[in-house]
Amino acid sequence: MSASPLVMCYGEACVDYVASGVTQLPKWGRSHAIRSLKRYAGGNGLNCTIALATIGVTTPVPVLKLGGDADAEYIRQNLIEAGVTNRCIELGLITDPQMVTPSVVVMVQDREPADRAFLHSNPYPERDYSGKSTPSITELDGALDGIEERVRFHHFSGVGHFDALTNSRIGMIVQKIRDRCSDAVITADTVPVKALETRSLRESIKYFLEQVDYFLPSDVEAQMLTGKPALDFSEQALRLQLLYGCRNVIIKRNSAGVFCRGESGGEWIADSFPVRKVVDSTGAGDAWCAGFISALAKGQSLEDACRIGNAAGHFCLGNEGPSMGRESYADLESLVVRVEPNHRSVFISYARESSEVMHDASKSLEDLGVQCYTDVRNMQIGQIYTQIKKMIQSADAVLLIIDEESRKSAYVAAELEIAMAEKKEILPIGMKRYRDEFFSGSPVWVWVRDNFHFHELKSGGLSKGMAEVANKLQGRAKK
Missing domain, CATH: 3.40.1190.20 (Ribokinase)
Known part of the structure; x- marks a missing residue:
């Protein structure tokens, strides 16, 4: 035929x-x-x-x-x-x-x-x-x-x-x-x-x-x-x-x-x-x-x-x-x-109590064409630290969800240390009041406080913040 x-x-x-x-x-x-x-x-x-x-x-x-x-x-x-x-x-x-x-x-x-x-x-x-x-x-x-x-x-x-x-x-x-x-x-x-x-x-x-x-x-x-x-x-x-x-x-x-x-x-x-x-x-x-x-x-x-x-x-x-x-x-x-597409990805660092925010942020970003890595979805049993490090290395940046629980989380602190060692851009989202209330003490948190502005997580701020994150990863963020 x-x-x-x-x-x-x-x-x-x-x-x-x-x-x-x-x-x-x-x-x-x-x-x-x-x-x-x-x-x-x-x-x-x-x-x-x-x-x-x-x-x-x-x-x-x-x-x-x-x-x-x-x-x-x-x-x-x-x-x-x-x-x-x-x-x-x-x-x-x-x-x-x-x-x-x-x-x-x-x-x-x-x-x-x-x-x-x-x-x-x-x-x-x-x-x-x-x-x-x-x-x-x-x-x-x-x-x-x-x-x-x-x-x-x-x-x-x-x-x-x-x-x-x-x-x-x-x-x-x-x-x-x-x-x-x-x-x-x-x-x-x-x-x-x-x-x-x-x-x-x-x-x-x-x-x-x-x-x-x-x-x-x-x-x-x-x-x-x-x-x-x-x-x-x-x-x-x-x-x-x-x-x-x-x-x-x-x-x-x-x-x-x-x-x-x-x-x-x-x-x-x-x-x-x-x-x-x-x-x-x-x-x-x-x-x-x-x-x-x-x-x-x-x-x-x-x-x-x-x-x-x-x-x-x-x-x-x-x-x-x-x-x-x-x-x-x-x-x-x-x-x-x-037309080479932009392959953009982030690792999302968060405390367990912020899982709902993580899911909302992940969905917003993936709707905008950004691949998201998290410990929940991409984790296999064993060698947890190695796997997290590999995901952070693969990502273009780390999205940090900041709240009172993340400040206490040893896992979040470890993820931030990996990100800093790998020279990854860290993109925090959280409430402005957290900037002055408890970002002190640990060099990691002081560095986060001094180097980045925060996207608000209220009044529709999450979706707006995720759009800014996507634009930043594309290299088109407004200065």
């Missing part, structure tokens, strides 16, 4: 009607002007298929379900124009005459971050609303049986909105994939549907996620799946591995890039690339997945694949509609080489 690797892309297809420039939703009986209303081929599976074809490294097979109507023909034409071969289209597309190809109205906010709201049509008007038009377990099985070639890459879009993935027979599908290709790579992302918060769905998709090599949720979806929205990204990723057996977890964090936790426990952040103006975020996650899969197909490391994914998402954010434009893999590589 093709010399390039095949990718079976399973998911949903629809027609998107994108309303751009929406300043507010009108009340009943009222109307508002918008900038434009345009039609696009959309849906997570279709978006990823088109992005894969555009990037040009792989040959995608779109395992998507359509009705027997004019919108289905419109989607077929879009696949052809994107470079998906007729052979792949015939192998993958599933036609259900009883189904109406879904339509989605996408309302795009007229200011950054160009957030969206959606209205979905019912693909089966004669039934109660289901909102689902993904292939059934039988249709997935048939798609695999219909292709004779060796397929290494399999991407499932829309976990949580894909009934087949909760079916007890999904194990048979995964086993068939592995039997046909022993080194098969299975990737999956999800969608932020309310059902992700239900225990029954979370339990029913567990078996499938255990089989996935790379799980690619957004930050919101990770929170919904773990049931712990207050956790930072490291804890979210670890919890996904523990609860669902996910091997490698990559959490997409919108403009902050992605947080990665590998199968061996290694963690890192792949920073995003600056976008001059976010036009429309529709399809950016699907484009990211396409870039990531393309890089894996090229033999890139997990970290480099995340950077290529970030580049694909970057180009999608600058375009209207769910597509990333016409950028090839060479264009993605060029962006990665041309």
